[in-house]
Amino acid sequence: MEAAILRINGVVQGVGFRPFVYRLAHEFGLAGRVYNSSQGVVIEVEGQRSTILAFTERIPVAKPPLAEIRELSVEWVDPKGYVDFAIDHSQGAQETTVLVTPDVGTCADCTRELFSPADRRWGYPFINCTNCGPRFTIVKNLPYDRPFTTMAPFVMCPECQAEYDDPTNRRFHAQPNACPKCGPVIWLDHGPEPPEQLPSSAEVLREARSRLRAGQILAVKGLGGFHLVCDAYNEEAVAKLRQRKSRPAKPFAVMVPDLEVVRKLCLIEPEEVEELTSWRKPILLLTKNPAATNLAPSVAPGLDRLGVMLAYTPLHMLLFADGLECLVATSANFSDHPLVMDNREALEKLRPIVDTFLFHNREIFNRCDDSVLAMTAGTVRPIRRARGYAPGPIDFQLSAGHTLAFGGDEKNTFCLTKDRRYFLSQHIGEINNLESISYLEKGISRYEHYFQTRPELVVHDLHPEYRSTKTALKWAKSRDLPTLAVQHHQAHLAACLLEHNWTGPVLGLICDGTGYGSDGKLWGFELFKGQLPYFERIGRLAYTALPGGEVAIREPWRMTYSHLYTYLGLEAADRFAADCGLSGQGRVVSRQLELGLNSPPTSSAGRLFDAVSALLGITRRSTYEGQPAIELEVAAIHSPLAGNWETRLEFEIRPDQHGLLIDPTPLWADLWQRWQRKEDPGELAARFHHTMAAVMIEMLCRAAEAEGITTVALSGGVFQNRYLTAHLLDALGSQGFTVLFPRVLPVNDGGISAGQAILGHTVFKGGVLDVPGSAS
DSSP states (O other): OOEEEEEEEOOSSSHHHHHHHHHHHHHHHHEOOOOOOETEEEEEEOOOOHHHEEEHHHHHHHOOTTTTEEEEEEEOOOOOOOOOOEOOHHHHHHOOOEEEEEEEEOOHHHHHHHHHTTTTTTTTTTOOOBBBOOSSSGGGGGOOOOOGTTTTSSSHHHHHHHHHHHSSSSSTTTTTOOOTTSSEEESSOOOOOOOOOOOHHHHHHHHHHHHHHHTTOOEESSSSSSEEEEEEHHHHHHHHHHHTTOSSSOOOEEEEHHHHHHHHHHEHHHHHHHTTTTOOOOOOEEEEEEOOSSTTTTTTTOOOOOOOEESSSHHHHHHOOOOOOOOOEESSSOTSSOOOOHHHHHHHHHTTTHHHHHOOOOOSSSSSOEEEEEETTTTTEEEEEOTTTTTOEESSSSOHHHHEEOSSSBBBBEEETTTTTEEEEOOOOOOOHHHHHHHHHHHHHHHHHHHHOSSSSEESSOOOOOHEEEHHHHHHHTTTTOOOEEEEHHHHHHHHHHHHHSSEEEEEEEEEEEEEEHHHHHHEEEEEEEETTTEEEEEOOOOOOOOOTTTTHTHHHHHHHHHHHHHHHHHHHHHHHHHHOOOOHHHHHHHHHHHTTTTEEEHHHHHHHHHHHTTTTTTSSSSSHHHOOOOHHHHTSSHHHOOOTOOOOEEEEEEEEEEEEHHHHHHHHHHHHHHHHHHHHHHHHHHHHHHHHHHOOOOOOOOHHHHTEEEEEESSSSGGGGHHHHHHHHHHTTOOOOOOOOSSSSSSGGGGHHHHHHHHHOOOOOOOOTTTSSSO
């Protein structure tokens, strides 16, 4: 008889790991015990050495589907004389490496029980088991046991307790386990607390569905916050939601019950099916089905894609009956503010928008938006990384030590690192108000606690006026920690290299809206060379004034005017303004440009897309981020010239004292002549996309020849443009380039905090990368 202690850390709590071990130990005829510790899971096992070894080898092969094993160690010890195998109580410790798991969409077993009249949880909106349900959104403390979650107030009834205590039951130690007798409840409108005379869940849901069918807007409390919900087939209801939410054009996501409805509304590839139906249940941007006629036009106006998610909680699933099969389900928040998650807050803030509140009384401790993904070049990639992903770590090969990176001011995430483990936060959003800053700081504090790590370095964006920068500096000062600023586009590049574990020479093409450059100007179409952590800028788009600063982002016609003024002269700019009916405002912009008033120079690719979109009359006033470029892309995709990449506009790339310079003059001259001839806007949109691809390819080819580097990294929000990006990846690959493009991290600003972390840490260490096998 021999004995061993197996120590396992990773995603091993709250995923059915201990009952799995219990059953496996009985299968192998071993004695001992298994328990949660603050390091993960500990297994003490006794039996024949060969049996213990076979048991150990079996664990990673047969583990539960949601479990992830990061480390498994075996220590041979003296036997204690166990006579059977048991699951023991959790045991705490000073140091924790347990991973808090993301929330999990309702599993097939629970779905079957939810709709089975014979089951005691039939129609219960909070059914869950070890394999599904809330995790991150309810965790207050570690270890992940019920007393440390927001389920603590709900004392299990004898039947639920028996399930919870039975190692052979699917609900063994399922911390949110509950039923209609003992668990959370739902109600309509009464107030933040349930009424004394509580209708049944079935009655509440029947009335909620009735109100949705009548065209009402509901605030529905879900897993990580509230959704604003209405019937997506009811144009009047959707238009009312747009009007009340002051959201005239930004597309809404929809929620549907199953793939059958998805296929009615959208065209979907097998890879997309796999992602949409995964336990993460994200929003997926799918191509609209031209044959679909039921969807209200106002759901995603002017776009060829629709954000779709499957119902991922039992409460959501139960809304789909009585003729409802597609619901708008958009985050319940006002623009740029965090998602509403508390009942009282919802009553206070959402009353002007909604007709009805559908509440429940399970507290949300950590707010978490829905994740958004889209397929580009045959691969599904993240746009917004939140529910189903956070707070799960990403294990990369390059160590960033113990670093905290604050990200940027848009699409903010923070990143807390523990050597080669990167804890990227859920989507925080725009950092432009006190609520967002509080959300950011509270998230950092909780991640520090959950993952028991304290940063030794704070990294932030180079922009001195970013709120994230100021928050980072204040935060670091209060803890007496060193800080380091990282240039925005270099953080994009570093994040891409980190993901691909690339430490060799690289050319980095980074194209986005704007980011503060090392020369104090606003960058956005940048070519770098170098290798982690040092890069040199060797190419860019010519600087053009941004008249009015951020106003020009909301009113992209200003960028058109600025480009025409700069490259073709005042007469062309004024002619354009007159065509738009903006002659008076055009004169104001002209004066701004003449005097240089509030007109910072920018090399932004995003603003160039805006300018072309406005010239073509596609989007002259933007009501949401990226609208001009998104609608320009749609016009290009549906143009007769789509796919004919040889149909381009004129362009020029020439050397200047700092490298390669893209001179927009020929492009604007060609585009202006075609616009005056009233050529089709869709065809001109396609020509512009084809020109941008040609510019990027030629820049990279010239740089590769000059520098002898054939590995290319692409990043930045412009590469969310699937039409442009798919062609670039294919064309560059066919020309012999090795192309690195994000798959795990968002290509937009949602991924730069990870890049800040690796770049900042490595520079702070004097440029020495921590790679596997190196001394660190």
